Amino acid sequence: MPPVLQADRLSRRFGQIVVADELSFSVDHGQCLGIIGPNGAGKTSVFNMLAGVIRAQSGHILLNGADVTTKAQHERTRLGIGRTYQVPQPFGQLTAFENVLTAASFGGGRRGQDAADHAASILDRTGLSKRSDMPAGALPLLDRKRLELARALALSPRLLLLDEIAGGLTEAEVNVLVDLIAAIKPTLAIVWIEHVTHAVSAVADNVVAINFGKKIAEGTPAAVMADAAVQEVYMGAVMDVAAVG
Numbered sequence: 091m092p093p094v095l096q097a098d099r100l101s102r103r104f105g106q107i108v109v110a111d112e113l114s115f116s117v118d119h120g121q122c123l124g125i126i127g128p129n130g131a132g133k134t135s136v137f138n139m140l141a142g143v144i145r146a147q148s149g150h151i152l153l154n155g156a157d158v159t160t161k162a163q164h165e166r167t168r169l170g171i172g173r174t175y176q177v178p179q180p181f182g183q184l185t186a187f188e189n190v191l192t193a194a195s196f197g198g199g200r201r202g203q204d205a206a207d208h209a210a211s212i213l214d215r216t217g218l219s220k221r222s223d224m225p226a227g228a229l230p231l232l233d234r235k236r237l238e239l240a241r242a243l244a245l246s247p248r249l250l251l252l253d254e255i256a257g258g259l260t261e262a263e264v265n266v267l268v269d270l271i272a273a274i275k276p277t278l279a280i281v282w283i284e285h286v287t288h289a290v291s292a293v294a295d296n297v298v299a300i301n302f303g304k305k306i307a308e309g310t311p312a313a314v315m316a317d318a319a320v321q322e323v324y325m326g327a328v329m330d331v332a333a334v335g
């Protein structure tokens with residue numbers, strides 16, 4: 091069986107800025123790949139390539155073995171790529187339920203009662219049932235993160251891309267989110283970009299560290315966090331190595 095996602099030597103630059111330099115990685119069903127790297131390393135740009143927002147200038151993206159490198163964004167959504175955004179993008183005036191229903195309908199292709207039932211089950215799965223009638227814009231931060239996750243899950247993705255979903259949360263809230271993502275993991279493949287390294291390390295099977303679009307380390311979370319090149323890149327930044335040992 092091919093991996094759910096295989097990125098093969100992806101390269102992309104914006105003028106002089108290199109956001110992907112022959113980047114290769116893969117993730118299987120039931121697995122989570124973490125991507126770490128400093129601000130501006132190219133992490134979100136990699137997601138934009140995987141999701142079809144921007145094109146890779148070279149390299150290939152395979153989804154379940156099928157080449158989607160040149161497919162449009164909406165086709166990739168239909169083929170099973172769901173994502174959360176670094177800056178959450180809910181419809182603030184709509185309730186949590188309406189937000190998830192919208193995703194289930196327009197992205198997920200569901201209709202009527204099926205869409206409503208699916209939205210309700212996703213809200214339940216993400217711990218949002220009690221807030222389902224609350225406008226998204228009024229939700230506290232952890233619930234906005236849950237909603238961002240719920241909207242992506244409403245598409246029934248086989249590949250879930252999480253872009254810094256743990257940012258801005260308290261430690262206790264991070265732990266709630268980690269448990270939630272760990273519970274979802276067996277049902278799909280996850281690629282998780284995260285600055286909160288101990289959070290991604292708690293769930294990821296493998297981690298890739300990038301800098302200037304180039305892979306500088308790859309392996310288990312503990313091995314990557316302990317890697318000399320990774321530590322040098324993060325010099326001055328807080329690395330929670332203890333939490334992953």
Ligand SMILES: Nc1ncnc2c1ncn2[C@@H]1O[C@H](COP(=O)(O)OP(=O)(O)OP(=O)(O)O)[C@@H](O)[C@H]1O
Nearest residue numbers: 104107109127128129130131132133134135136176
């Ligand atoms: N569409 C674009 N046009 C031009 N430059 C871009 C574009 N998208 C990203 N960049 C630049 O590419 C570099 C990498 O950006 P990207 O958002 O991928 O980084 P990141 O690793 O996600 O950073 P952060 O951790 O801050 O979210 C940055 O210098 C950014 O300004």
Ligand SMILES: [Mg+2]
Nearest residue numbers: 133134135176
């Ligand atoms: Mg980013």
